[in-house]
Amino acid sequence: MPAVAPPVVEKEVTDDKDVPRRDPQASTCVALGELHLRTAMEPHCPARQRTNALELARKCYQQAIKTDAENKDAYRGLAQVYDQLKEDERMVATFEKAIKKWPKDASFRFELGMTQARHKQWEPALAHMKAAGELDPENRSYQTTYAYTLARAGQWQESYQAFCKVGTPAEAHYNLARMLHHLGQDDASREHLELALTTDPNLVPARQMLAKLSGSAVTQTSANEVLGAVRPATTPK
DSSP: OOOOOOOOOOOOOOSGGGSOOOOOOHHHHHHHHHHHHHHHTSTTOOHHHHHHHHHHHHHHHHHHHHHOTTOHHHHHHHHHHHHHTTOHHHHHHHHHHHHHHSTTOHHHHHHHHHHHHHTTOHHHHHHHHHHHHHHSTTOHHHHHHHHHHHHHTTOHHHHHHHHHTTSOHHHHHHHHHHHHHHTTOHHHHHHHHHHHHHHOTTOHHHHHHHHHHHGGGTTTSOHHHHTSSOOOOOOOO
C-alpha cells in the first residue's frame, strides 16, 4: 500500500505577534506621507479629500517615526500635517521633540519660527529664528529671513541692524525699505531709501525704487526735496 502522508496540523494563531508582518521602510513611509500632504495642499482639493489625505499623511509619518526614530524628514512632515490641521500645540510639540533630539540642527528651529511667523506669532517666531541663526551663523538665508521678520513685526531698528550683518549699510536700508513698502509704510520706506542713497549713491535698485515711490508725490514735492536732505528714519515707539 502507498504511504499515507501525515495530516498537516496548522498552528493556531492566538495573538497578533504570531502573524508574520513586514513593516515598510521609514523612507517609503515618508515618501507616501509627502505624496498625501501634497495632495491635501492642492489649491482646489475638495474638503473631504483634503481631510482624508491629511489623515493618511499623518499615519505615514507616524509609522516612519515608529520604524526609524532617527528619520528627520518624518518629524518635519508630521509637523507640517499638524500645521495644515491647525493643531498648533501638536505642531509645536513635534518640532520641540526634534529640537530636543537634534539640538545642534538649526533647521528645526528655523522651520518652527517660519511656521509661527506665517501665523503672525511674532515673539516665538523671532526667538526660534534668532536661535537658528546663532546655531548656523554662516547661513545667510536664516539671517536675511530673520531681518525681514523683524521688520514685519514692527522692529525696524533691529531689522536694520540684522540686515547689516549680511550686507552693507546701504543694502540694509534698501532691504528694510522694501519690507516697509510691502507693509504700506511708504513714508518710512522713502526715508530708508534716501539713507541708502546717501550712503551709496550708486545703489541703482534703491534709486529706482525711490523714483517709483516718489512718482505720485512729484506734483506736490520737487525732485530736489525728494532727493534732498535726509531725515532720521521713522521707527515705532
